[in-house]
Amino acid sequence: MANQAMVSRVENDKVLVLERVFNAPRELVFSMFKEAEHLKHWWGPRGWEVTVCNIDFRPGGVWHYCMKCMDRNQGEFYGMESWGKGVYKEIDEPDRFVYTDYFSDAEGNVNEELPATVVAMEFIDLGGKTKLVSRSEYVSAEALKTVMDMGMLQGITETWDRLEERLNEVK
Numbered sequence: 001m002a003n004q005a006m007v008s009r010v011e012n013d014k015v016l017v018l019e020r021v022f023n024a025p026r027e028l029v030f031s032m033f034k035e036a037e038h039l040k041h042w043w044g045p046r047g048w049e050v051t052v053c054n055i056d057f058r059p060g061g062v063w064h065y066c067m068k069c070m071d072r073n074q075g076e077f078y079g080m081e082s083w084g085k086g087v088y089k090e091i092d093e094p095d096r097f098v099y100t101d102y103f104s105d106a107e108g109n110v111n112e113e114l115p116a117t118v119v120a121m122e123f124i125d126l127g128g129k130t131k132l133v134s135r136s137e138y139v140s141a142e143a144l145k146t147v148m149d150m151g152m153l154q155g156i157t158e159t160w161d162r163l164e165e166r167l168n169e170v171k
Contacts, residue, residue: 042162047071115143
């Protein structure tokens with residue numbers, strides 16, 4: 001089946017909404033986000049690998065991870081590491097979960113210079129398929145522009161393409 005296109009829009013100048021339909025059952029799509037064994041295979045843009053992935057999937061729990069660029073064709077990014085930290089706020093499996101997403105370092109210290117984001121992930125059952133709706137709320141329109149200028153939309157598109165590929169492998 002052909003890849004479904006990701007639809008994106010901005011609401012209230014500072015909320016980025018992304019939607020895409022995946023050809024897999026909701027419980028499976030949800031599990032892709034809560035299990036390190038799955039996330040390691042698809043999280044991040046093409047050419048990047050998750051080298052560290054620690055998840056405590058519960059409200060108040062922390063997800064700490066590192067993505068490393070393994071693709072020599074990406075020039076100055078090759079060998080670069082990007083650390084992230086998510087703190088889960090609410091979990092309602094398999095319907096939705098909400099977390100705050102931070103840039104961090106290897107010790108899990110939050111980088112205060114880059115914008116934190118509140119991300120709500122919603123999983124809508126379409127009878128064997130799943131509509132994934134991601135709502136990322138930034139502190140300001142400027143903060144949203146900052147990450148958009150960093151190429152985030154392309155990164156998420158590639159990440160969700162990799163999620164689709166992973167779903168096809170395991171289902």
